[in-house]
Amino acid sequence: MEVIAFERGTHTSYAACGLPYFLGGEVSDADALVVRSPDEHRRRGIDVRIHHEVELIDLEQRVVRVRDLDGNQTLREPFDQLVIATGAEPVRPKIPGIDATGVHVVKTLAGAIGLRRALETDPPRRAVIVGAGYIGIEVAEALLRRGIDVTMIDRAEQPMITLDAPSGALVADALRSRGVELVLNAEISGIIERSGAVSAVATAHSEYPADLAIIGLGVRPEVGLARAAGLRIGDAGAISVDDHMATSEEGVYAAGDCVEVFHRVSRRYTTIALGTHANKQGQVAGVNAAGGSGRFAGVIGSAITKFFETEIARTGLSRREAEALGVEYTSIRHVGSMSAGYMPNQQTTTVELVADANSQRLLGAQVVGGSGAGSAIKWLAAAVWNEMTLPDIVDLDLPYVPPLGPLWEPAQDAARRLNWS
Amino acid sequence: MEVIAFERGTHTSYAACGLPYFLGGEVSDADALVVRSPDEHRRRGIDVRIHHEVELIDLEQRVVRVRDLDGNQTLREPFDQLVIATGAEPVRPKIPGIDATGVHVVKTLAGAIGLRRALETDPPRRAVIVGAGYIGIEVAEALLRRGIDVTMIDRAEQPMITLDAPSGALVADALRSRGVELVLNAEISGIIERSGAVSAVATAHSEYPADLAIIGLGVRPEVGLARAAGLRIGDAGAISVDDHMATSEEGVYAAGDCVEVFHRVSRRYTTIALGTHANKQGQVAGVNAAGGSGRFAGVIGSAITKFFETEIARTGLSRREAEALGVEYTSIRHVGSMSAGYMPNQQTTTVELVADANSQRLLGAQVVGGSGAGSAIKWLAAAVWNEMTLPDIVDLDLPYVPPLGPLWEPAQDAARRLNWS
Numbered sequence: 001m002e003v004i005a006f007e008r009g010t011h012t013s014y015a016a017c018g019l020p021y022f023l024g025g026e027v028s029d030a031d032a033l034v035v036r037s038p039d040e041h042r043r044r045g046i047d048v049r050i051h052h053e054v055e056l057i058d059l060e061q062r063v064v065r066v067r068d069l070d071g072n073q074t075l076r077e078p079f080d081q082l083v084i085a086t087g088a089e090p091v092r093p094k095i096p097g098i099d100a101t102g103v104h105v106v107k108t109l110a111g112a113i114g115l116r117r118a119l120e121t122d123p124p125r126r127a128v129i130v131g132a133g134y135i136g137i138e139v140a141e142a143l144l145r146r147g148i149d150v151t152m153i154d155r156a157e158q159p160m161i162t163l164d165a166p167s168g169a170l171v172a173d174a175l176r177s178r179g180v181e182l183v184l185n186a187e188i189s190g191i192i193e194r195s196g197a198v199s200a201v202a203t204a205h206s207e208y209p210a211d212l213a214i215i216g217l218g219v220r221p222e223v224g225l226a227r228a229a230g231l232r233i234g235d236a237g238a239i240s241v242d243d244h245m246a247t248s249e250e251g252v253y254a255a256g257d258c259v260e261v262f263h264r265v266s267r268r269y270t271t272i273a274l275g276t277h278a279n280k281q282g283q284v285a286g287v288n289a290a291g292g293s294g295r296f297a298g299v300i301g302s303a304i305t306k307f308f309e310t311e312i313a314r315t316g317l318s319r320r321e322a323e324a325l326g327v328e329y330t331s332i333r334h335v336g337s338m339s340a341g342y343m344p345n346q347q348t349t350t351v352e353l354v355a356d357a358n359s360q361r362l363l364g365a366q367v368v369g370g371s372g373a374g375s376a377i378k379w380l381a382a383a384v385w386n387e388m389t390l391p392d393i394v395d396l397d398l399p400y401v402p403p404l405g406p407l408w409e410p411a412q413d414a415a416r417r418l419n420w421s
Numbered sequence: 422m423e424v425i426a427f428e429r430g431t432h433t434s435y436a437a438c439g440l441p442y443f444l445g446g447e448v449s450d451a452d453a454l455v456v457r458s459p460d461e462h463r464r465r466g467i468d469v470r471i472h473h474e475v476e477l478i479d480l481e482q483r484v485v486r487v488r489d490l491d492g493n494q495t496l497r498e499p500f501d502q503l504v505i506a507t508g509a510e511p512v513r514p515k516i517p518g519i520d521a522t523g524v525h526v527v528k529t530l531a532g533a534i535g536l537r538r539a540l541e542t543d544p545p546r547r548a549v550i551v552g553a554g555y556i557g558i559e560v561a562e563a564l565l566r567r568g569i570d571v572t573m574i575d576r577a578e579q580p581m582i583t584l585d586a587p588s589g590a591l592v593a594d595a596l597r598s599r600g601v602e603l604v605l606n607a608e609i610s611g612i613i614e615r616s617g618a619v620s621a622v623a624t625a626h627s628e629y630p631a632d633l634a635i636i637g638l639g640v641r642p643e644v645g646l647a648r649a650a651g652l653r654i655g656d657a658g659a660i661s662v663d664d665h666m667a668t669s670e671e672g673v674y675a676a677g678d679c680v681e682v683f684h685r686v687s688r689r690y691t692t693i694a695l696g697t698h699a700n701k702q703g704q705v706a707g708v709n710a711a712g713g714s715g716r717f718a719g720v721i722g723s724a725i726t727k728f729f730e731t732e733i734a735r736t737g738l739s740r741r742e743a744e745a746l747g748v749e750y751t752s753i754r755h756v757g758s759m760s761a762g763y764m765p766n767q768q769t770t771t772v773e774l775v776a777d778a779n780s781q782r783l784l785g786a787q788v789v790g791g792s793g794a795g796s797a798i799k800w801l802a803a804a805v806w807n808e809m810t811l812p813d814i815v816d817l818d819l820p821y822v823p824p825l826g827p828l829w830e831p832a833q834d835a836a837r838r839l840n841w842s
Binding site: 015017018021026027032033138264274275276277279280296297298299300301302303304305306311313314315340341342343344372374375376377378379381382383385386388392394395396397398399400401402403404407408409 | 448735828
């Protein structure tokens with residue numbers, strides 16, 4: 001099978017999740033983030049063409065129209081099978097000053113290389129991060145590591161809106177304990193410029209001085225090409241695919257941040273821009289486009305991040321999500337220990353469980369705690385995936401040794417309290 | 422309900438798993454290991470009688486005959502419901518010198534208090550630990566922390582026989598890297614005494630000088646009372662109970678190390694002396710004895726320990742166990758990273774998966790790795806418990822952030838390699 005891959009940028013197959021650690025300097029070299037360069041792909045028989053932007057997909061003629069950005073010419077490439085992996089674009093609010101120098105999004109490797117150069121050659125003193133989600137928090141750590149003062153602005157009443165309020169409050173505590181000025185319930189209204197560069201970020205009520213502004217408002221599936229080609233776009237605003245990653249058009253597949261995913265707990269289609277899903281989906285789309293048979297099993301909303309020593313993780317549905325779906329749920333918050341109670345250096349982990357009030361099925365879990373706490377979300381994800389109930393969770397044979405946890409794993413302890421209350 | 426509890430020793434409800442950390446000094450005070458003292462139980466309405474040894478259970482008359490060890494008199498106590506929680510006794514080989522001063526088992530709090538006093542008042546220089554299982558390894562760390570030279574002798578060709586050979590070899594490496602002299606394929610033949618105290622431990626081929634000998638050869642269910650009473654003892658040598666922890670006699674329950682447990686993967690009854698099971702079983706037995714309805718769901722052989730920074734964990738069946746059961750299995754060993762490949766301070770974790778060759782169901786897993794590695798066994802235990810297949814495991818939505826793991830969780834990576842090989 002002849003495989004041609006068009007990429008409008010310079011880099012292929014890089015670890016976007018690693019960009020905050022490249023910005024912070026823990027990853028010293030941008031090349032380390034590149035899993036496979038264009039040449040490596042070529043050696044494996046993939047005809048990678050960088051600086052080539054696909055402008056149009058013609059499903060009638062089975063061709064794509066491509067602009068060679070270097071040669072500035074247009075070519076047409078026929079296909080039998082097509083895989084669309086256009087990803088997502090960062091949300092950039094249409095506010096005054098958004099294009100000022102010093103206003104960045106963290107999305108592409110090329111962009112991160114530029115931002116890091118700026119951090120190193122002309123170190124900013126004060127940064128405003130707009131959006132206190134995963135990227136915002138990871139970039140905050142990176143900037144703090146460089147000694148930059150950080151203000152975070154979020155429109156919600158808590159950071160990490162994918163967590164429920166109590167977990168969000170723990171994240172807020174962690175951010176503030178490291179000196180972050182956290183501004184909540186605040187929507188940005190503009191970027192204030194001085195000589196074309198950012199000098200402050202404005203909200204309705206205040207101005208926050210900054211010589212660097214990071215926009216971390218999430219991403220939007222990039223579906224322009226797919227929509228123009230007439231492919232079905234789902235209600236969640238991304239390309240609609242089945243579990244074979246097949247779009248509405250025979251022989252056309254899509255994978256990654258540009259597609260809708262089936263959420264196994266909510267039973268709805270949604271968009272979740274994560275490398276774990278994109279990686280699996282790309283494999284499935286490729287296998288199927290090549291005549292094989294692969295299947296993507298869907299998602300349950302698992303995610304994890306850390307802010308210095310605080311680990312933050314979630315899976316399944318939050319209370320907020322359960323409410324929005326009209327699910328009757330019960331929930332419990334439990335503060336557990338990360339070692340047996342008699343061991344030295346006690347650290348706590350806070351677990352929140354959400355369960356169906358009728359079936360007692362575990363719908364979701366959130367964990368915020370010290371080093372190592374986040375890993376509990378993995379078995380909780382397996383529990384949600386397998387539709388375990390609270391009594392099932394209490395029964396589960398999890399191992400124990402005093403330095404690595406209490407006899408009752410905190411989330412099991414939470415389950416038995418919720419179960420018996 | 423009137424509840425009377427007889428205990429021949431002094432302590433009740435203490436954390437036996439914490440004894441090695443008390444010996445090492447990380448837990449400074451023995452009282453810290455006591456979850457509930459006799460008085461605390463009494464305040465909750467349980468008539469605890471320490472220094473009372475039950476000598477006979479008379480099922481015909483529904484009475485127990487008890488010796489008051491302090492008053493040295495015998496009393497008879499009638500019962501309507503009986504719970505037997507006699508635990509297990511450490512294996513003490515019948516070899517010359519086994520009763521010499523300086524030969525210890527680590528089983529009871531009272532024994533550990535005596536041993537620690539000896540460690541502190543007359544610190545030994547060289548210790549031989551007989552048996553390189555969980556207790557042996559944890560006690561080795563405790564003694565090394567006190568600056569004592571440690572030799573470990575095990576009859577098997579590897580330490581931790583509950584692991585397969587490659588994982589066992591990693592444990593051997595960890596032991597040796599901390600200076601342990603590890604003597605394998607060696608059976609002890611006697612304790613050599615000088616003036617009534619241990620001076621060496623002898624095998625068929627050699628003698629190992631020691632002023633302290635720890636016997637860590639595991640435990641045997643203590644079923645003497647139950648057997649004499651006519652209760653059914655199972656093939657595994659422990660009290661036979663159903664999933665309500667009910668013995669063969671109406672109104673008589675048993676729980677803890679003295680009972681057989683149902684292994685959900687092997688579908689056989691076995692004995693596994695672990696606090697996690699005992700704790701759950703005790704609760705179930707108590708609930709049922711009190712007229713409620715509780716159920717113990719069985720075990721899957723999950724266990725974890727650590728030796729300094731090395732974490733060692735297992736769940737389900739090892740290859741050795743699968744073989745013994747006549748199960749056709751496939752297995753894969755995979756060395757993974759504990760963070761994304763481009764992050765600094767790379768640490769490895771070695772995963773071994775065992776799967777049914779026909780159904781691809783995950784039968785078991787073993788993990789040996791650096792700090793944090795062991796926690797993966799928890800989601801693998803959930804996978805075994807829920808009878809997930811290798812493809813299911815590859816599908817599982819586990820979260821990812823670069824500092825806390827690679828994009829493909831090592832065991833998922835192993836599963837897809839095994840799955841596609």
